[in-house]
Amino acid sequence: MLRPIRTLAVAAAALALVSACNSASGPAPGAAPAASGRAGDAPGNRRGVSDDSIKVGGIVSMTSASGYSKKDTDLGARARYLRANAEGGVNGRTIDYLGAQDDGQDPAKNMAAARRLVQQDEVFAVAPMSSVTFSGADFLEQEKVPTFGWGTLPSFCGPQYAYGFNGCLVPSPGGTLNQTWPEGIAQLLGGAAGRSVAVIANDSDAGTFGIRTFRQGFAAAGFTVSYAKSSVPATAVPSDWSAYVKEIMASNGGKAPDAVVSVMQTPNNIGLFTALKRAGYRGLLSDPTDYDPGLLTKDATRQALDGVHVLLQFEPFESDSPRMARFKADVKAAAGGRDVPLSMHTMTGYMAADLFLSIAAKAGRDLSVESFQAAARGFSDTGTLVGDRALPKGQKDSFGCGALVRLTGGTYEVSVPFRCHEPVPFA
Numbered sequence: 001m002l003r004p005i006r007t008l009a010v011a012a013a014a015l016a017l018v019s020a021c022n023s024a025s026g027p028a029p030g031a032a033p034a035a036s037g038r039a040g041d042a043p044g045n046r047r048g049v050s051d052d053s054i055k056v057g058g059i060v061s062m063t064s065a066s067g068y069s070k071k072d073t074d075l076g077a078r079a080r081y082l083r084a085n086a087e088g089g090v091n092g093r094t095i096d097y098l099g100a101q102d103d104g105q106d107p108a109k110n111m112a113a114a115r116r117l118v119q120q121d122e123v124f125a126v127a128p129m130s131s132v133t134f135s136g137a138d139f140l141e142q143e144k145v146p147t148f149g150w151g152t153l154p155s156f157c158g159p160q161y162a163y164g165f166n167g168c169l170v171p172s173p174g175g176t177l178n179q180t181w182p183e184g185i186a187q188l189l190g191g192a193a194g195r196s197v198a199v200i201a202n203d204s205d206a207g208t209f210g211i212r213t214f215r216q217g218f219a220a221a222g223f224t225v226s227y228a229k230s231s232v233p234a235t236a237v238p239s240d241w242s243a244y245v246k247e248i249m250a251s252n253g254g255k256a257p258d259a260v261v262s263v264m265q266t267p268n269n270i271g272l273f274t275a276l277k278r279a280g281y282r283g284l285l286s287d288p289t290d291y292d293p294g295l296l297t298k299d300a301t302r303q304a305l306d307g308v309h310v311l312l313q314f315e316p317f318e319s320d321s322p323r324m325a326r327f328k329a330d331v332k333a334a335a336g337g338r339d340v341p342l343s344m345h346t347m348t349g350y351m352a353a354d355l356f357l358s359i360a361a362k363a364g365r366d367l368s369v370e371s372f373q374a375a376a377r378g379f380s381d382t383g384t385l386v387g388d389r390a391l392p393k394g395q396k397d398s399f400g401c402g403a404l405v406r407l408t409g410g411t412y413e414v415s416v417p418f419r420c421h422e423p424v425p426f427a
Contacts, residue, residue: 045144045369046367046369047118047123048125049093049124050093052093052094053094053096054093054095054096054125054360055096055098056095056124056125056126056353056356057099057100057117057121058098058099058100058101058127059110059113059117059129059130059131059136060073060100060101060102060129060130061102061105061130061131061132062074063102063104063105064104070130070131070345070348071345072342072345072346073100073128073130073346073348074349075334075335075340075346076128076331076346076352076353077100077127077128077349077352078097078099078349079333079335079349079350080330080351080354080357081357082330082333082334083326083333084357090360090361090367091361091363091365101116101117103131105133107133107135108135110134110135111136113136114126114139114140117145118139118140118143123145124145124146124369125145125147125148126148127146127147127148127149127353127355128148128348128349128352128353129147129148130345134149134153134155137153137155137159141159141160141161141162144369145161146161146163146356146359146369146372146376147161147162147163148165148355148356149162149163149164149348150165150166150348150352151166151167151168151394152164152169152170153170156170157169157395157396158172160373160395163356163391164394165351165354165386166313166314166351166387166394166398166399167393167398168394168396168397170213171396171398172426174396174426175396175397175425176396176398176423176425177216177217177425177426178313178398178400178402179220179221179400179422180400180402181214181261181286182214182220182223183221183421184309184404185197185218185261185286185309188284188416189258192222194224195222195224195258196224196225196226196252196258197218197223197226197259197261198225198227198248198251198257198260199211199218199227199229199261199263200227200229200230200231200232200244200263200264202233203231204234207230207264208230210230213426214228214263217424218261220424226251226252226253226257227248227251227252231244232268237268238268238271241271241274244272245279245281248260248276249279256281257283258284259285259286260272260283260285262286264289265289266289266290266295266301269289269290269308270300270305273285273304273308274303274304285307285308285309286309286311286404287308288310288311290305290407291310291312291412293343294341296407296411302407305407307407307408309404309406309416310404310405310406310412311404312402314344314351314386314402314418315385316403316405316412316418317342318412318413323384327350327385351385351386354384359375360372362379376391377391377392379391386399386401387399387400387401387420388420399420400422401418401419401420401421403416403418404416
């Protein structure tokens, strides 16, 4: 069965518990299991598994102080679980999806949500987990809770129980870099040889890491990286972009680069791209975030993002493939038969759930954390909405697939079709 979305009640007592205890402590060796619902309490680590159901919950940033929301992630996950149940469940068990708890992009609430799902709701897995903060990662790993989300956070790269639906996108040295963005832009420019690119990001740890990875990725594709800085304040959108624009416009030996790549979110992209256009920039603009029909409702936003190529790490909604048609039908069914706008967050939830279901199916009827992990270690499939998948490779590397779409005249069109590229080593 699927339950209505549960709203996270932010009680002072719960927050006090989070503040006082930042990590879970397991039972001492040889101690009797406690009746708390922690992984390991049931024989064979079968927490959340009954004869006829598997209990799953989610953690999603439904709300935030800035108004940014990933609430569609929950709808995407619900859509995939509904179809699974309609088809008979997983090895005779239906998915009891509790819905997603809202962490408000707050680290304390993220930890509280993780604890509640494990210690009170006793879920077998967390799928989806979609937030810019994942303070509950160590707790879920210690409690041996399979967790599925978008591999844009380091917590999805390396731990045993965390899985990115399109692999690991934040590699450590020795891992690999997804080349969809550099190779896609090279295709649009007629090749990378003799072409230059400027990469800009926020002044934050994530921005610094993004600059490091994309500088290397674009260089590996054959571009000259003429500008690469994580210099834009992360706490507030600049009111004056002139200093950034001036540097970028002269970065290619006194000339403008052939492409400007922004590793930032929508408010920053609107400001930067508007300022660049006003300064006369005529090159290619690209970012990884602005694929959202909701952005098209305002004239100013449409104009700022017009012509921008957006990186996707899944098959575009504009695709006419059977798997995309099935995705759209599943989402419509989960929305009560209504046609609803699709966003990358919808896909995030859907594919996080899909990867969980696929591994659970392989684990067989005797489902436990151990059998699930054993199935994950040898898991692979092909032809999904994120390309070919393989584990445990995906816990260190991305699946290497993606596409680019361009906003033109108020609608998105595919500018570089979905395909998979050979990743390059990350040093």
